[in-house]
Amino acid sequence: MTDAVAQSNVASATPDTMAWDSRARRVMMIYLPLSCFVLILLFPFYWMAITSFKPNAELLNYKEHNPFWITSPTIDHIRHLLFNTAYPRWLKTTMFVAVGSTFLSLFASTLAAYAIERLRFRGSPYVGLGIYLAYLVPPSILFIPLATVVVQFGLFDSPLALILVYPTFLVPFCTWLLIGYFKSIPYELEECALVDGATRLQILWRITLPLAVPGLISAGIFSFTLSWNEFIYALAFIQSSANKTVPVAILTELVSGDVYQWGALMAGSLLGSLPVAVFYSLFVDYYVSSLTGAVKE
Amino acid sequence: MSVTTLPSRRTLQRQPGWLVRLFDYKPFLITVCLAPAIGLLAVFLTYPLGLGVWLAFTDTTIGRRGVFVGFENFQYLLSDPLWWNAVFYSIVYTGIATFGKFALGFWLALLLNNHFPFKSLLRAIVLLPWIVPTVLSALAFWWIYDPQFSIISYLLVDVLHIRTHNIDFLGTPWPARFSLIAANIWRGIPFVAISLLAGLQTISPSLYEAAMLDGATAWQRFRYITFPMMLPILAIVMTFSIIFTFTDFQLVYAITRGGPVNSTHLLATLAFQRGIAGGELGEGAAIAVSMIPFLVFATLFSYFGLARRKWQQGESND
Numbered sequence: 150m151t152d153a154v155a156q157s158n159v160a161s162a163t164p165d166t167m168a169w170d171s172r173a174r175r176v177m178m179i180y181l182p183l184s185c186f187v188l189i190l191l192f193p194f195y196w197m198a199i200t201s202f203k204p205n206a207e208l209l210n211y212k213e214h215n216p217f218w219i220t221s222p223t224i225d226h227i228r229h230l231l232f233n234t235a236y237p238r239w240l241k242t243t244m245f246v247a248v249g250s251t252f253l254s255l256f257a258s259t260l261a262a263y264a265i266e267r268l269r270f271r272g273s274p275y276v277g278l279g280i281y282l283a284y285l286v287p288p289s290i291l292f293i294p295l296a297t298v299v300v301q302f303g304l305f306d307s308p309l310a311l312i313l314v315y316p317t318f319l320v321p322f323c324t325w326l327l328i329g330y331f332k333s334i335p336y337e338l339e340e341c342a343l344v345d346g347a348t349r350l351q352i353l354w355r356i357t358l359p360l361a362v363p364g365l366i367s368a369g370i371f372s373f374t375l376s377w378n379e380f381i382y383a384l385a386f387i388q389s390s391a392n393k394t395v396p397v398a399i400l401t402e403l404v405s406g407d408v409y410q411w412g413a414l415m416a417g418s419l420l421g422s423l424p425v426a427v428f429y430s431l432f433v434d435y436y437v438s439s440l441t442g443a444v445k446e
Numbered sequence: 447m448s449v450t451t452l453p454s455r456r457t458l459q460r461q462p463g464w465l466v467r468l469f470d471y472k473p474f475l476i477t478v479c480l481a482p483a484i485g486l487l488a489v490f491l492t493y494p495l496g497l498g499v500w501l502a503f504t505d506t507t508i509g510r511r512g513v514f515v516g517f518e519n520f521q522y523l524l525s526d527p528l529w530w531n532a533v534f535y536s537i538v539y540t541g542i543a544t545f546g547k548f549a550l551g552f553w554l555a556l557l558l559n560n561h562f563p564f565k566s567l568l569r570a571i572v573l574l575p576w577i578v579p580t581v582l583s584a585l586a587f588w589w590i591y592d593p594q595f596s597i598i599s600y601l602l603v604d605v606l607h608i609r610t611h612n613i614d615f616l617g618t619p620w621p622a623r624f625s626l627i628a629a630n631i632w633r634g635i636p637f638v639a640i641s642l643l644a645g646l647q648t649i650s651p652s653l654y655e656a657a658m659l660d661g662a663t664a665w666q667r668f669r670y671i672t673f674p675m676m677l678p679i680l681a682i683v684m685t686f687s688i689i690f691t692f693t694d695f696q697l698v699y700a701i702t703r704g705g706p707v708n709s710t711h712l713l714a715t716l717a718f719q720r721g722i723a724g725g726e727l728g729e730g731a732a733i734a735v736s737m738i739p740f741l742v743f744a745t746l747f748s749y750f751g752l753a754r755r756k757w758q759q760g761e762s763n764d
Contacts, residue, residue, distance in 0.1 A: 179562065180562070183562075186550075187571065187572065190572060190574065191571065193575075193583055193587060193590065193632070194574065194583075194586070196586055196590060197582075197583075197586040209595060211595065216595075216600055257483040258483055260478075260480070260482060261482070261484070264476050264479035264480050268472060268476050276480065276484075283487050283491055287737075287741075288693075289694075289713075289717065290495070291491065291494050291734075293498060293717065293734055294495070294498035295494045296722060297497065297727065298493065298497065313486070316486045316487075316490070317490045320483050320487060324483060348466050348470050349470050349475055350466065350469050374577055377579060378579040378580060380580065381714075381718070384718075385722050395579075395582075396581035396696075399585065400581055400585070400700055411589055411595075414585055414589070417582075418582035418583070418585045419582075422578040422582050425577055425579065426574065426578065429573075429577050430570065433566075433570045433573075434566070
């Protein structure tokens with residue numbers, strides 16, 4: 150008898166799951182609260198989306214229009230955003246920064262994870278722990294001294310500064326994730342290759358890395374979303390409007406004066422969220438399994 | 447030195463170039479592999495951390511090198527009501543938000559651990575608030591909290607007729623504080639739920655079977671199996687959550703910028719206002735550094751308060 154069958158037999162034998170009310174009970178205990186959670190967790194996105202397509206007349210008049218619905222949708226807000234602001238430029242900068250820092254972090258953390266997990270040396274667990282602890286240093290403590298470092302390097306107001314700085318929180322995370330992933334690849338495969346006369350680099354390039362691709366993908370998704378999300382460094386190190394990333398630009402460039410252009414603001418938030426959401430939905434299984442895997446470690 | 451002994455071997459085996467051989471020399475390979483990661487972390491994390499502590503003891507401003515002033519910055523902070531206010535709100539914010547996130551996140555994890563159709567789709571949907579950039583969802587909350595056009599006020603006043611006036615969410619100190627905490631909880635639930643769900647799935651079903659045979663109620667099963675088994679994971683996730691909630695910046699900066707009347711400043715936003723916007727790098731660094739003791743305390747508290755692995759595994763098992 151399998152575990153599941155055994156469990157369901159036991160469950161049906163207990164008095165608190167008697168047949169007649171178990172269905173109603175299930176609705177009350179599981180489906181109802183679950184629906185509430187989903188409703189509340191998704192509502193801000195719905196609100197963001199619906200605001201993006203609402204004409205201003207409906208947006209600011211709840212007496213005559215039901216605020217939860219649009220009667221005459223418009224793309225004016227999105228058009229304004231794309232053609233009257235530097236939004237496309239901001240998107241491009243954000244993409245450039247996110248992709249750049251993701252590749253830099255993947256490169257650095259793959260090598261580091263390989264060295265720590267596979268090239269075992271005295272003190273490798275401590276190096277691993279040290280890199281992991283770096284993740285616990287929050288950007289809020291670092292941004293002021295980092296701003297002076299960035300100025301010293303002549304990188305102030307340059308997206309390059311962000312590409313170099315983001316790995317400080319991406320490398321610890323990716324290294325931690327990849328160490329776990331390398332662990333799951335049988336060491337015997339590498340030993341065989343070593344016996345056959347392959348060099349260490351050949352082993353890394355031809356055997357370990359191809360097997361670690363799912364791990365690399367999830368580390369890449371994490372890095373991409375974290376860089377896209379980053380705010381405080383981008384706010385502190387970037388001055389000119391053209392070089393701003395989407396989150397910073399929306400907040401500092403689109404919010405002007407006392408009259409907020411809610412339609413354009415929400416359209417900007419929606420468009421800025423889309424790349425991450427799409428990217429994430431493509432790889433959601435990797436994402437969830439690696440997250441749960443990382444926690445199990 | 448070994449060149450003279452090599453020719454005999456060279457005839458037996460194709461000899462790779464010197465560069466490849468160098469990469470097979472383990473200490474060299476280890477150094478090369480670790481160099482990018484350690485280099486990046488040393489230049490952009492360890493050095494700035496040290497520099498930050500040094501700056502906290504100087505009177506540096508933007509454009510002027512400071513001189514060492516000892517504890518002057520910290521003495522000033524101790525007499526600064528705004529700093530005390532930020533400390534107070536940082537603790538309130540972290541305390542309530544962490545409690546809310548974990549209570550609701552744990553509940554959601556228990557719900558998601560049941561069997562129902564479209565389970566994986568639901569898990570994917572539930573993670574959305576955590577994936578979307580914080581500032582962008584914070585803007586949605588800003589709009590939801592709008593004094594005139596808040597959808598919450600609309601519901602309460604025009605639909606349910608519970609209140610007669612719109613709520614001024616962000617215009618008065620306490621409502622503003624709780625509005626930010628609510629947004630933080632909303633954003634934090636998915637991560638807590640998914641992490642705890644991973645923990646729930648590692649608990650062996652045989653424990654529940656045994657408990658059910660012994661006649662344990664649902665609450666007893668939760669209290670004596672689920673909860674103790676989850677403590678180690680709770681400890682890790684809560685430590686992370688406390689660190690990143692206490693040092694939060696984006697949400698407050700996006701929604702209130704510390705207002706009204708500086709009531710919602712967290713230490714991080716105050717440090718930004720003084721250090722970057724105000725140009726007082728030394729003072730800003732001192733505020734940032736003043737977060738460290740709280741962080742260390744909160745980390746130790748959450749970690750050692752919850753991570754009782756030894757007790758949980760039994761004394762014989764170390």
